[in-house]
Amino acid sequence: MxxxxxxxxxxxxxxxxxxxxxxxxxxxxxxxxxxxxxxxxxxxxxxxxxxxxxxxxxxxxxxxxxxxxxxxxxxxxGFGGRRAAHTSAHRGYGYGGAARNSRPAFDWEFLFRYLTSRRFLLNVALASALLGGAVVVERSGDAIWRMNNSGKSFEEAMESLEKAKVRREEG
The missing domain is CATH 1.10.287.110 (DnaJ domain)
Structure with a gap:
């Protein structure tokens, strides 16, 4: 219609x-x-x-x-109902090998509709929030390390811990 x-x-x-x-x-x-x-x-x-x-x-x-x-x-x-599954006839195969329609092999319209759907955008927002949280935790851990161990590298800090441990065991 x-x-x-x-x-x-x-x-x-x-x-x-x-x-x-x-x-x-x-x-x-x-x-x-x-x-x-x-x-x-x-x-x-x-x-x-x-x-x-x-x-x-x-x-x-x-x-x-x-x-x-x-x-x-x-x-x-998208108007009133779920997207119909693509059948081989819909894609142009079958019916004597002749293409029924001239649609491209990749459905750009479906991709655009999916990428702009509310579900996809909410998932992207959630993933962004989780990734942002991981970055904040990582950077805050580095900042705390630098505050407590100013001027020392990780290896130097580990050596000083080992020395302190040995001293405690000896003393």
Missing amino acids: DHYQTLGLRRSATKKEIKEAFRRCALKFHPDRHSLSPPAVRDQAVLSFKQVSEAYEILIDDRRRAEYDFAGGRRPE
Whole structure:
């Protein structure tokens, strides 16, 4: 279903044109206007009203409209439901060896959607916080070492500890 065609619009339609087209179609297909119609007409009007409403929801939102346009007029998987698993037919294999579509072997759209998903960004934030904490602990340990052992290297400090240990055992 092409949302632009559903609302009777061009792809370059403005938000004002989208709102006007939605109002016009909503008045035409609203279920209340068809309450006394035969069941078949009423059911078709309800279906058309749902399609018009979905088209309006996607086209009026800039982000969702950009995703829809990027998907080439197909409904992107991110709208209402999980992403369908890619089958061999979807990738263009099978059916006599001829490619069904001209999609590239790597799905950049899926990668972009994954990298901008809330789950991925929260995981990156958590990993950054853990890494930052490790760096803080490491640097604070070094700073404490330098305060307590000023001018000594680690090896020199270990030698002095060994000497002190030997002195205690002898004395």
